[in-house]
Amino acid sequence: MRYPEKEITLIAMLTNINVAEICGLQWKHVNLTGIWSNITDDAIPPIAIAVRKRLYRGELDDVKTTRVRNFPIPEILLPILIKLSGREKWIAPDDFVLVSRTGTPVNAINITAGRLRTIGNELQVPWFSWQVFRRGQFALEAELGAQFYFDLASILRSESPQGTLTQGQLTASILP
Numbered sequence: 725m726r727y728p729e730k731e732i733t734l735i736a737m738l739t740n741i742n743v744a745e746i747c748g749l750q751w752k753h754v755n756l757t758g759i760w761s762n763i764t765d766d767a768i769p770p771i772a773i774a775v776r777k778r779l780y781r782g783e784l785d786d787v788k789t790t791r792v793r794n795f796p797i798p799e800i801l802l803p804i805l806i807k808l809s810g811r812e813k814w815i816a817p818d819d820f821v822l823v824s825r826t827g828t829p830v831n832a833i834n835i836t837a838g839r840l841r842t843i844g845n846e847l848q849v850p851w852f853s854w855q856v857f858r859r860g861q862f863a864l865e866a867e868l869g870a871q872f873y874f875d876l877a878s879i880l881r882s883e884s885p886q887g888t889l890t891q892g893q894l895t896a897s898i899l900p
Contacts, residue, residue: 752817
């Protein structure tokens with residue numbers, strides 16, 4: 725995987741943020757500092773993502789009241805977000821975290837059609853989708869607990885996992 729499907733996958737697997745919310749994520753709703761952020765009307769806790777918007781069918785709108793929430797940024801996701809925030813362009817508060825080359829928000833439908841289907845076909849998994857990653861995260865976290873995050877961090881650092889989960893097991897676990 726490459727940008728942006730890699731980042732979408734990691735955010736989806738490491739948080740409970742769905743793809744429409746990830747695509748609608750703006751920098752003003754991401755706090756990478758150690759202090760509370762007051763950029764918006766809502767204060768955002770330190771090292772957290774505030775889910776307030778979603779990009780659904782190309783339209784940015786507010787999430788439902790029941791979907792408004794804050795997520796702590798997992799330690800293994802933090803360097804990825806810091807790297808994105810260090811880009812030369814598209815880092816203003818109203819800019820999107822994941823953007824196209826022209827600065828528009830990424831479109832999950834286009835990524836699914838253009839990249840996920842290709843990856844799924846290469847893996848001989850034609851039903852490959854964003855939901856596969858979310859289901860896999862729930863299953864692995866339930867089975868392995870905190871060990872899941874340790875092993876995922878090891879894989880992301882391209883080291884051999886020291887725990888119970890191998891890269892093959894990770895792939896096998898997220899595929900139905």
